[in-house]
Amino acid sequence: MKRLSKISIPVAIAAIGVFTLAGCGTSGSSNNLLSKVESTHTLTIAESAYAPEDFQDPSTKQWTGYDVNILRGFAKSLGANLKIDSMPFSSSIQAVADKRDDLTIDIYYTKKRANVLDFSRPMLNYNDVIAVNSQNPTVTSPTLASLKGKKIAVVVGSAEVKEAQNIPGAIVKQYSTVAESFLALSTGRVNADLQPDTDVAWAKQKNPNLKIKILGAVPSSIAPPISSLRGYYGVPKGSYSTAFLAKLNAYLKQIASNGTEQKILNKYGMTSSVFLKGIASAPNTYSGN
Incomplete structure (x- = not known):
């Protein structure tokens, strides 16, 4: 990754x-x-x-x-x-x-x-985004309020781990690879996935059957500015x-x-x-x- x-x-x-x-x-x-x-x-x-x-x-x-x-x-x-x-x-x-x-x-x-x-x-x-299930989204807006208490997928050791941990009440699920995290999202085992937008775009390009989509950017209060x-x-x-x-x-x-x-x-x-x-x-x- x-x-x-x-x-x-x-x-x-x-x-x-x-x-x-x-x-x-x-x-x-x-x-x-x-x-x-x-x-x-x-x-x-x-x-x-x-x-x-x-x-x-x-x-x-x-x-x-x-x-x-x-x-x-x-x-x-x-x-x-x-x-x-x-x-x-x-x-x-x-x-x-x-x-x-x-x-x-x-x-x-x-x-x-x-x-x-x-x-x-x-x-x-590069820009961190919130990906959700495209057919049955359980997070409906790219806000901390909407993410609060939800199961959030991230990849072990990535910068997104800290972002997810700053979401109030979030249950952070760490996966070994981006592909594993997207599969968990596509099958409904997590509510959202925090990833760089490049990875979401590439995953959808390679596998259009993945039930994932970008909801919006990770809230600025927990993510670095895009210029950095x-x-x-x-x-x-x-x-x-x-x-x-x-x-x-x-x-x-x-x-x-x-x-x-x-x-x-x-x-x-x-x-x-x-x-x-x-x-x-x-x-x-x-x-x-």
Whole structure:
């Protein structure tokens, strides 16, 4: 689950000291990241499998997802091919920090990560929503009053656990995966499910028979502001990445402004305007809370 990785993994990583730099890596022979990519005609991303961001198509075994689509287009703009370096998410940030890979998948900004990475402009909004049973909803409005005392599904270790625990009288049911939580909602074993809207959109795209729908956003009183839940790409920190980052930022702004990114998101069921709201006009540097 991407949300789990984005929020929970860094705590564990920090605890074992993985954020300390471990050397210059194998790419240090190039003057800078942009010249390396342009001379080798290869852009390498540290990749882990989280649908719909980035995953292997089970039928073709090819990597796909909206991150992959976006970065493949960016690589093409530089005259390069996209190369996937598959690894656990917990290893991906260090792989980029050490210049073994060029770019992370989209991740949340944290101060710990900013110690070893520079971040692109934001490329997507994540937003926690309340999903309910589409045929027999027992929660009828996206309010604390309507959620009070209800059975609320979340995924173990995710940020949504804390949100659910802040609902008065809620019975919080924790599941191992998003799929398990959606099945519980679809079969009426819980009243609502708190998840990132990307996961709900993707689940409905893959399985239209799921009896789930988005009721609305998680109440702002228990959820972080959307500006702090944006996805960014990370590159090696420092002047090594400056020219590359300028190219990446220009590309991300262009595709957010001209409709290209929305067309990519549509392929994965992400048709809501919330995903790109304010992205084209957002600053190039982190501006969340």
